[in-house]
Amino acid sequence: MCIATIAWQWNADRPLVIAANRDEFYHRPAAALQFWPGDEVLAGRDLAVETPSTWIGINRRGRFALITNVRAPSEARPDAPSRGPLVAAFLEGDMSPSRYIFDVASRRSRYNGFNLIVGSVAFDAQECWFLHSKDFGPRRLTPGIYGLSNATLDTPWPKVQRAVGRFTMDLLMRPGHDAMLDGLRDPVMAHDASLPQTGVALDWERRLSSVFIATDTYGTRASTVLEVVRQDVTVTERRYPPDVSNGAPHEQSTHQFTVRRSAQKAQPASSSSEP
Template identity: 45%
Template sequence: MCLIVFAWRVIPGLPLVACANRDEFYDRPATPAGPWPDAPHIIAGRDLRGGGSWMGVTKTGPNGPKFAALTNIRAPDERRTDAPTRGALVADFLKGDLDAPAYLDRIAPDAQEYNGFNLILGDAAGIHWFSNRAGADPRNGRALEPGIYGVSNGLLDAPWPKVVRTKATFASLLLQGAPEEAYFEMLADTTRAPDMRLPDTGVPLDLERELSAVCIEIPGYGTRTSTVVKVYADAEPELHERVLKPCDQVAG
């Protein structure tokens, strides 16, 4: 995923609402979200190259349904070609029996072997954020308080224009009790940020401009899927995904 906004314990009876866009190269094969044949309690998309996932939920878990999502940290100068696939961090959590704190304790010692990532994990007991690029930030690995959060390819709530804009729109939609379609419209925003507000992530300025949109479409790369997840207090979670063209031409 390259943009996730989510509300934790903001709406009564609906502990978690998350909206996300997955940005990826169009030629990287993936399956649309759905139950996994080898683990039907998992509902998620699947990366057919690395075998992992970027976002998903489970129908059951030690503390009720589980949720997991991941974004990459954009740091081209630090990228290693021999690093393990980050999508396995999502898949292994969803497949396993550990809750989020125990799982983070397990992966933390080896986290630096991966290229940079943000990981959002949780269940009814709590939502946690972890990044292997947070350094000495005391928030790293913390349980999140009730509120609205956003993360793209920087750290949690880094004030990138698309994070700030989407969090504000998301909060407004939640307060209005907006229909699901409104969240997908939010995720379809192609507005680019002005140069003065762009982050400096180590890519050329023209590419930084294109990547500043919530919904990206550039040659060979762009927003592949938009997803809305709702985890209820007393019902099975819902995951609704839209596969965006030209991405649907290579999914499967």
């Protein structure tokens, strides 16, 4: 992910709402949102990595996670392992969110910079944790609304402030997922005076300053809305082609299921897709 807005326990009936964009190079292969083999994990998949890898997902037990990179090109190491498996390992594993985030913290120096959120909306174990790879340690999130891009949590970049503002209105108005996804397609760039200085050229700082990004080689590949109402989960993913700025149509799919107690067997989920 490259921008995410998160409402954690902001409403008693809606313990979790996430609206997020994944920005990536167009040539990097990826699979659409779907249940992985085993019918437990619901996520897209980064096919450029041999081990299971994703940017955002949730499983049938209510375990969820997402990751963004930290934009610091001068610190990037080409031999560092991919960060997407950190999300997949949590979704496929049994370690509690707190134990997992501290485990990742102990080995974070192996990776290029990242922000990781892991949590659970399970019946008897609701918790959410955040880790920035350069901070002192993990942080347990309290109920509230958060914005995350490529710095750290709630860094006041213009795109984060715009996204959080729209997201907050959506939480109050409760529109459908289509309207929330439309809100994530915000192309407005920040004024030069308010641009962050992250080590990339000025023209790229401008292009990367919008919530929705579209360049010749890199841009928003997918938008995701993940919502939990009581224990019912709905996840909608909208996927964009490289030539979206020229009016090419997107694809969209929605999956729904109910978080199960650990002793329950998986039930068939409902899903829909449209061109």
